[in-house]
Amino acid sequence: MRMDRDGLWKPEPGASGGADFAARCPFSPVAANEDVLAAERFPAAAARSDLLGRFESTWVGHVAEGGFRANGSSGGMVSWVAAELLRTGAVDAVAHVAPVADPQADGRFFSYRLSRDADEIAGGAKSRYYPVELSAVIAAIRATPGRYAVAAVPCFIKALNLLRRNDPVIGERVTHLLGLFCGHQKSARLVDSFAWQLDAPIARVRGVDYRIKDASRPANWYRAHLTLDDGSARAEDWWHLADGDWGAGFFQNPACDWCDDVVAETADVAFGDAWVEPYSSDGRGTNVVIARSPGIHAMIAGAVADGRLALTEVDAAFVEQTQAAGFRHRREGLAYRLTWARGGKLRPVKRVAPSSALPVRRKLVYRMRYMIARDSHRIARVALRTGRPGLYTGWARRVLAVYRAVAWSHGRLGAWIDRVLPDRRAR
Ligand SMILES: Cc1cc2nc3c(=O)[nH]c(=O)nc-3n(C[C@H](O)[C@H](O)[C@H](O)COP(=O)(O)OP(=O)(O)OC[C@H]3O[C@@H](n4cnc5c(N)ncnc54)[C@H](O)[C@@H]3O)c2cc1C
Numbered sequence: 001m002r003m004d005r006d007g008l009w010k011p012e013p014g015a016s017g018g019a020d021f022a023a024r025c026p027f028s029p030v031a032a033n034e035d036v037l038a039a040e041r042f043p044a045a046a047a048r049s050d051l052l053g054r055f056e057s058t059w060v061g062h063v064a065e066g067g068f069r070a071n072g073s074s075g076g077m078v079s080w081v082a083a084e085l086l087r088t089g090a091v092d093a094v095a096h097v098a099p100v101a102d103p104q105a106d107g108r109f110f111s112y113r114l115s116r117d118a119d120e121i122a123g124g125a126k127s128r129y130y131p132v133e134l135s136a137v138i139a140a141i142r143a144t145p146g147r148y149a150v151a152a153v154p155c156f157i158k159a160l161n162l163l164r165r166n167d168p169v170i171g172e173r174v175t176h177l178l179g180l181f182c183g184h185q186k187s188a189r190l191v192d193s194f195a196w197q198l199d200a201p202i203a204r205v206r207g208v209d210y211r212i213k214d215a216s217r218p219a220n221w222y223r224a225h226l227t228l229d230d231g232s233a234r235a236e237d238w239w240h241l242a243d244g245d246w247g248a249g250f251f252q253n254p255a256c257d258w259c260d261d262v263v264a265e266t267a268d269v270a271f272g273d274a275w276v277e278p279y280s281s282d283g284r285g286t287n288v289v290i291a292r293s294p295g296i297h298a299m300i301a302g303a304v305a306d307g308r309l310a311l312t313e314v315d316a317a318f319v320e321q322t323q324a325a326g327f328r329h330r331r332e333g334l335a336y337r338l339t340w341a342r343g344g345k346l347r348p349v350k351r352v353a354p355s356s357a358l359p360v361r362r363k364l365v366y367r368m369r370y371m372i373a374r375d376s377h378r379i380a381r382v383a384l385r386t387g388r389p390g391l392y393t394g395w396a397r398r399v400l401a402v403y404r405a406v407a408w409s410h411g412r413l414g415a416w417i418d419r420v421l422p423d424r425r426a427r
Contacts, residue, residue: 059289
């Protein structure tokens with residue numbers, strides 16, 4: 001893999017191609033889809049929903065014991081399950097994403113690594129909205145016998161399942177898959193953008209925290225935090241950044257527009273944030289958890305009974321509601337994107353049927369997100385090349401103002417937008 005000029009990982013030229021690759025790539029139209037993989041993995045699942053896939057149980061809450069919750073981005077459940085798998089001897093190591101020791105020498109801020117004890121797991125806690133790739137840990141797993149868990153976003157989990165089907169060594173050694181819900185992945189340029197806006201020379205940045213935790217503020221008020229080489233720090237609320245609206249799509253990986261799995265449907269367990277009240281206002285962080293494999297369900301239920309986890313069982317509709325925006329973008333939005341002409345490019349095959357039956361205003365929102373994602377890469381590229389960050393930040397501020405007016409305005413402005421963009425679903 002190599003990082004391209006836009007800060008996205010791409011296969012080395014020549015590394016891809018061939019029937020083998022087509023069967024393993026999670027976006028390949030000929031690879032098995034999430035429904036097929038989940039049916040293979042969880043044939044006797046207790047429940048199934050269209051949006052969540054197959055599962056044993058669904059929960060909301062946080063870790064009660066130790067420092068997992070305070071140390072995590074949300075309720076600390078990913079790190080707890082990883083540490084518990086190690087503590088109980090179910091696995092020998094966990095592959096997850098941690099800060100690299102020397103980002104300036106390494107050329108990246110975060111990468112996958114293998115952790116073998118609770119302290120190492122804690123050192124990798126928190127969400128990293130940063131591009132990562134699995135080749136080094138796959139090579140390490142191949143080289144050293146043992147049982148491994150991997151924490152990853154849904155398309156990586158799907159890729160690992162596809163690999164496990166065709167590769168007996170990986171199939172035997174990767175025993176547990178811990179999935180993170182995913183809205184979309186960002187490019188490395190988001191860190192450049194933070195640095196530009198926080199007045200921090202990127203060459204002096206040593207650490208990045210996308211979501212610094214503050215128990216006194218709502219959990220969904222993300223605050224970006226950079227640590228510099230002299231130990232000083234710069235921080236700003238996402239809301240005040242030119243590109244600080246997650247859903248608008250700045251620096252989104254283009255592949256994410258063709259994904260229909262929000263909740264890691266093929267993982268043994270999947271974790272997200274409880275983005276509904278009263279949880280989103282609780283700055284200490286709250287998870288939603290989907291236990292898909294019976295073993296993980298038993299582990300969680302046992303720890304709840306022992307008071308180690310403060311989780312309450314909820315129904316599927318509750319979890320779906322916490323990810324309403326993500327599901328809208330990956331169902332209604334994806335259906336619409338699938339109707340777009342692709343100019344001879346490979347046509348994605350998804351579990352969602354193409355459809356443009358939606359209000360013009362929603363279509364405009366999806367068009368704008370696509371355009372913002374595409375142009376953010378291009379304009380940041382020019383800003384970097386010319387040393388003029390204002391080219392990017394000025395554009396981002398303007399385009400975000402227009403996007404917000406279209407997506408969110410109610411009252412007179414909203415009524416005016418709806419009048420000039422009439423609902424043409426009937427046609
Ligand atoms: C790109 C991305 C998009 C996301 N989108 C959503 C969303 O739309 N909705 C939602 O509810 N939740 C989303 N999440 C998940 C959410 O941010 C939290 O990670 C999740 O709630 C777990 O919190 P926690 O406190 O239990 O985890 P923690 O205890 O903080 O542990 C997090 C674990 O995940 C690992 N990790 C961090 N970043 C990555 C990465 N990029 N790839 C693989 N492993 C990683 C860490 O190494 C650590 O082991 C997203 C996460 C990522 C990385």
